[in-house]
Amino acid sequence: MERTLVLIKPDGVRRNIIGDVISRIERKGLKIAALELRTLDEETAKTHYEEHTDKPFFPSLVEFITGGPLVAMVVEGNRAVEAFRSLAGTTDPIAAAPGTIRGDYGLDVQANIVHGSDSTYSAEREIKLFFPDLA
Numbered sequence: 050m051e052r053t054l055v056l057i058k059p060d061g062v063r064r065n066i067i068g069d070v071i072s073r074i075e076r077k078g079l080k081i082a083a084l085e086l087r088t089l090d091e092e093t094a095k096t097h098y099e100e101h102t103d104k105p106f107f108p109s110l111v112e113f114i115t116g117g118p119l120v121a122m123v124v125e126g127n128r129a130v131e132a133f134r135s136l137a138g139t140t141d142p143i144a145a146a147p148g149t150i151r152g153d154y155g156l157d158v159q160a161n162i163v164h165g166s167d168s169t170y171s172a173e174r175e176i177k178l179f180f181p182d183l184a
């Protein structure tokens with residue numbers, strides 16, 4: 050069984066679409082294995098997004114992701130990493146297909162509603178960071 054880390058980012062929480070995102074995940078047949086509402090501290094945010102450290106948008110990304118509560122989830126199921134990324138749509142919500150989470154809700158490449166791990170390797174690292182007590 051594969052697992053992935055999903056975040057409903059502060060913009061998604063602010064817009065009251067937690068229920069819809071979770072419902073789409075469940076409708077697809079994926080399972081929520083862990084879930085927490087929390088506000089990220091700067092250090093955790095920087096570690097989570099460490100591969101983007103050198104990008105020009107990094108400081109603004111850290112400010113955005115720490116700017117309010119988010120929902121962190123471990124989602125599991127058959128090919129969960131790819132399954133959730135397909136539900137989420139492409140990073141830029143304007144390019145994301147209608148019917149996907151980003152395609153239905155977003156206009157902003159930074160405030161793009163959700164995050165999903167981009168590989169099983171990233172998923173393992175990110176799940177450890179958010180849910181260190183999970184086996």
Ligand code: CMP
Nearest residue numbers: 101106110140158159160161163164165
């Ligand atoms: P996510 O899938 O969480 O991974 C990296 C995040 O960086 C991405 O979603 C966006 O929130 C953000 N991001 C990616 N590209 C840009 C960009 N060009 N400008 C601002 N933020 C970006």
